[in-house]
Amino acid sequence: MSFDLRFIVMRSFNIANCSAAALAVATCLLGATIRPVPAAADPKEVGVWYDDTGKGAVKIEICTPTTLCGKIFWLQEPMASDGQPKVDRYNPDASQRSRPICGLPVLGDLVQLSGGGFDNGWVYDPKEGKSYDVALDLIDADTLKVTGYKGMRFLGKSFIWTRAPADLPSCAPDAASAPAPVKSGPVKKEAAGATKRTSKTAAGAAKPAATNVAATTAKKKKPPEKAVATQPQPQPQPSVASD
Numbered sequence: 001m002s003f004d005l006r007f008i009v010m011r012s013f014n015i016a017n018c019s020a021a022a023l024a025v026a027t028c029l030l031g032a033t034i035r036p037v038p039a040a041a042d043p044k045e046v047g048v049w050y051d052d053t054g055k056g057a058v059k060i061e062i063c064t065p066t067t068l069c070g071k072i073f074w075l076q077e078p079m080a081s082d083g084q085p086k087v088d089r090y091n092p093d094a095s096q097r098s099r100p101i102c103g104l105p106v107l108g109d110l111v112q113l114s115g116g117g118f119d120n121g122w123v124y125d126p127k128e129g130k131s132y133d134v135a136l137d138l139i140d141a142d143t144l145k146v147t148g149y150k151g152m153r154f155l156g157k158s159f160i161w162t163r164a165p166a167d168l169p170s171c172a173p174d175a176a177s178a179p180a181p182v183k184s185g186p187v188k189k190e191a192a193g194a195t196k197r198t199s200k201t202a203a204g205a206a207k208p209a210a211t212n213v214a215a216t217t218a219k220k221k222k223p224p225e226k227a228v229a230t231q232p233q234p235q236p237q238p239s240v241a242s243d
Contacts, residue, residue: 045144046060046061048164048166049164054076057073058073060107066112067109067111068118072101074164074169086101088104090128103172104124105124107122107134117138119134123148144160144162145158145159146158
């Protein structure tokens with residue numbers, strides 16, 4: 001092989017090696033470029049939290065890319081005294097009073113602050129049917145400070161919520177499948193009372209006059225007055241266990 005031919009062969013070999021090396025470098029760079037970026041971790045405020053009473057729990061979750069919200073997830077006593085699921089009976093909007101407490105939205109529009117925590121949201125207290133401004137501050141991984149206020153945060157009232165266990169069962173599915181409470185109960189009761197009074201009056205008319213006088217005297221007696229329950233003055237109470 002002549003000198004010129006050997007030179008051409010060696011040069012081609014070197015160019016091939018350099019090309020292979022360049023391709024390897026390019027591949028590495030391309031791989032680094034298209035490597036998937038890990039998703040940002042959810043805020044630590046996300047999760048299920050017992051409220052300050054320990055009788056209810058709220059599930060806080062991401063509702064929009066920039067806000068948190070929360071719904072009632074668990075109740076120690078989900079049923080009312082009449083055996084029906086508890087409902088939002090103190091809601092100022094009468095059309096909303098049949099909503100089940102389980103699954104009820106109680107937090108919303110919470111925006112993350114640059115210095116940490118969330119604020120500028122609202123909290124709804126089903127125990128009194130009132131809404132307040134609200135802020136969340138994570139004290140540690142399992143402790144959340146919830147501050148309800150009106151207008152000025154420093155004048156508000158703070159409550160401590162604690163993180164619930166991962167296996168806490170949700171009451172919302174049961175509430176969603178339960179029938180809505182019958183609103184006509186008081187009306188039916190009144191109608192039955194009216195029928196009963198009519199029957200008594202008819203029976204009284206058939207009795208002797210002396211009996212009628214006794215019945216009339218008995219009717220004039222006033223029944224004992226019932227105590228009227230008074231509603232407490234509204235205060236920020238970001239707890240969820242409705243009575």
